[in-house]
Amino acid sequence: MGVHRHHTVQHRIDALFTSGLSPAKRAELFAEVEGCVRCGGYYRRHQMLEDALSGTVEGVSPFMRERILEAALAATPIHATRARRILWGRWSPMGAALAAAAMVMFLLWPLGSPSSSRTALPENAGLAPVHVLAAKGVPASATADIGIRVFQVARRGDRVEEKDAVALNDILTFTYTYAKPHDGYLAIFGVQETGEVRWYYPDYGGEKSIRIKGDRVDEPLGDGIDLRVNHTPGWLRIVAVFSDKPVSAEAVESGVDRLRVRGDGAELSNAFPFENFGATSLQYSVIMEIEGER
C-alpha cells in the first residue's frame, strides 16, 4: 500500500457509492479506510446515505448485500449459466447473414431512443466495412489467423461500401477470426479520448470474456454497439483481447485505469497495460473516427 492520501481515498469512496468498484479495488479501499479516522468518517457518512436511500434501518442495505454477493461470486468458479448459451444461440444465424454481406442488403433500423449501447442485430443486417485509422496487433483482414473486423450496420437506402468514418447515429458490429485448433476466449471493449470505457463486450459486471470456437473465420458476434449511447465525436479505440483462459473484468478495468492515468489511450504503440492475462493472451486494437461536432 502506498502513501495514504485522503482526497484519493475519498474519491474512491465516492466512486464506490456512485458507480461502484470491482471487488479487488473494494478490498484495497477497505484496507485504506481501516487505518484513517478521517476517511473512516467519510465512509460512514456515505454508508448512512446509502442506508437512508434504501430505507435500511437495521441490518444490511440491499446494495451492500449485492456488493458482497458480487465479490463472493467473482471469486468462485460458476457453473455455466443459461444466459450464456442463449447468447451463443443468437449468434449462429448471423453466420449466414454475414456470408452475404458483400451483397447489398438493407434494413430499417429502429430510431427510437436507445437505452443500451449493445443491441442484437436482425438476421438480414447489411454490413459495411469501417475504415480504421490505425490497427495494431494482427492484420485486420479476413485472412488473418486472429483478429476482429469492424462493420457499420447499413440503413435502408445506404450503399454498403467502406466508410471513412462513422457517425454518432451508427451501429457497429464485429466479426472475429480465430484460426486455432482449440477454443479460446475473447473480450472486447471501446475506449474514447477521455480514457473512459464506453462499453464492454460482453456486458461489464464482473463477467469474463466470452468463449469462442476455434477454427473460425469472420464469425459474427451478432450484437451491435449503438454509438448513440454513451459516445462522443472523436476517436474510438476498440481493443480485442484473445486469450486461452477467460480474462477477468477486474484485470481489464485495472489496465484501462492505468492507461487513463497515463492519458495516451489513442496511441496504438501503447498496449493496454494489462496484467494477469496470461502468457497466451493477445491484444488487437483499431482506432476509428466518430464524426460530429465536439
Place this chain on the structure above:
Amino acid sequence: MGKLRESADLLEGFRRGDRAALEAVYGEYIDSLCAMLKEGFAIEAAGKRFLFEGYREPWSLEAAAQEVFTRAFSPRARLSYDGLRPYRNYLFTIARNYVVDTFRKRRRSFVPLDDLTEPTRDKIEESLDTRGGPEDVAISREIAGLVSEFVSTLNEMERALFSLRFTRGLSVEVTAREAGVTEYRVKRTEKRIRSRFLRFMKQQGYFEGYRSAKPASMKVTLLALLMGGGG
C-alpha cells in the same frame, strides 16, 4: 431447517456451483451472518479466551462478510458440506475461523475475557451498542428530509426506478423487468441518481469536516502563502 437440507436439487446445484443455488444460499444467510459478525462473540486462541468486539464499521463488516462468503463458496467448502448438518452452523464456523485468522494478524479488536471485571464488560457492551444513539437519530432524520427533497427533483422515469430499486430494494434484473427497460438502463439511471444525490448532499454541507481538499488547491494555497510571505 434451512433450504439446503430441505432440497436435494438445491444442494446438488450448490455443490456444483450453480449461480442460482449460490444466490439462494446467500440470500438465506447473509443477514444472520452479518448480525453475527457485527455483534461479536467469544473466541479461544493461544490458550486464552477473547471477546471479539465485532465489526462495527461498515467497511470492515462488508470486507469480513465478503471474505466469509468467498471461503464458503469455494469448491472445497461447498463439497465439504454434507447437507445433513445445519448450514448456518457450517457458515458460522467459517466466519469464526476467519476472525481467528484476523486475530493472528492483529489483536486490536480483541479483549481478553479473563482480564475483564464485570463493570468493564458492561462498559464494553455499552460502547459496542453505538448505533441508534441520539446523534445518529438526529442525523438520520436530517438525511431522511434531504432524501425526500432530492427525490422530488427526479423525473418520472427516475422516480419509478428509484422506487423499485431503492425503496423496494429490488435487484437490477427484477427492476428492469418491472419497469420494462433494459438492465443496462437501470444501472445507468441508478448511477446517475447516485451521482446527483452525492452532489446534492455535498452542496448541503453533509460531508463538511470529513472532506479533504485536492492537492492542486493545496499547492495553490501554499504558493499564495509563499508569495505573500515573500512580498
